[in-house]
Amino acid sequence: MPTNILFLRKTLIALTGLFLCVFLVVHLSANAILLLPNDLASELYNSYSHTLRESPLIAVVAYILYISIILHVVVALLITIKNKKAKPTKYVMNRSEQNSSWYSRNMGVLGTLILIFIIVHLANFWARIKLGIGEEVLLDAAGYKDVFSVTYELFQNIWFVLFYSVLSIPLAFHLYHGLKSGFKTLGFYHKKGLKILAKVSLVYAVIMGLGFGIIPIIVYLK
Numbered sequence: 001m002p003t004n005i006l007f008l009r010k011t012l013i014a015l016t017g018l019f020l021c022v023f024l025v026v027h028l029s030a031n032a033i034l035l036l037p038n039d040l041a042s043e044l045y046n047s048y049s050h051t052l053r054e055s056p057l058i059a060v061v062a063y064i065l066y067i068s069i070i071l072h073v074v075v076a077l078l079i080t081i082k083n084k085k086a087k088p089t090k091y092v093m094n095r096s097e098q099n100s101s102w103y104s105r106n107m108g109v110l111g112t113l114i115l116i117f118i119i120v121h122l123a124n125f126w127a128r129i130k131l132g133i134g135e136e137v138l139l140d141a142a143g144y145k146d147v148f149s150v151t152y153e154l155f156q157n158i159w160f161v162l163f164y165s166v167l168s169i170p171l172a173f174h175l176y177h178g179l180k181s182g183f184k185t186l187g188f189y190h191k192k193g194l195k196i197l198a199k200v201s202l203v204y205a206v207i208m209g210l211g212f213g214i215i216p217i218i219v220y221l222k
Contacts (some may be wrong), residue, residue: 010185011078014181014182014185015186016068018182020065021182023114028207030048034215034219038211046147047144049129049145065138069118073111080108111183114170117163118169125151154220160216173205175204176205178203179201
């Protein structure tokens with residue numbers, strides 16, 4: 001494969017990945033509303049969701065988000081296939097575990113688990129609320145779609161709670177490695193800066209992993 005094509009693919013992975021990292025911060029901030037007392041959480045969550053759905057600017061950002069997810073998945077798959085073809089046999093003396101971390105060698109596996117997470121998430125929320133697929137979403141007292149009730153009811157199912165909480169673990173590993181790698185791909189090689197970036201990436205990944213993992217449990221215990 002020509003070097004410029006490989007560089008372009010890795011750059012696309014980095015740019016879309018970093019955009020998704022920003023999106024996750026916003027998404028987790030919205031999910032934090034669920035931690036408030038139910039009456040207040042319901043009012044704020046439904047109002048927030050309504051504002052997002054009705055905003056033309058957010059609609060544009062949403063399409064960028066969809067495109068970013070698709071590009072990130074497709075390009076990552078192409079790179080993974082290319083790497084597999086480049087190394088059709090495993091060397092007896094290959095000691096990759098000594099030269100790289102487990103999660104860096106298994107980004108494809110982690111990414112696949114996260115893709116499953118995204119598909120299930122979209123099926124339970126986006127498809128039902130945005131597209132009207134499945135059970136009808138009722139309106140709250142203010143006339144907004146009662147997204148809070150949809151979320152709350154889902155997180156009263158222990159299997160969904162476990163699904164979301166367990167898959168937050170590979171999400172954290174994927175984010176930790178991806179955030180560091182993304183900046184390197186885009187040319188960030190400052191020695192001291194990389195050490196700081198590694199710490200920031202770790203803190204970010206832990207916050208995202210714990211946040212997305214523990215909120216369903218707290219809602220369930222409510």
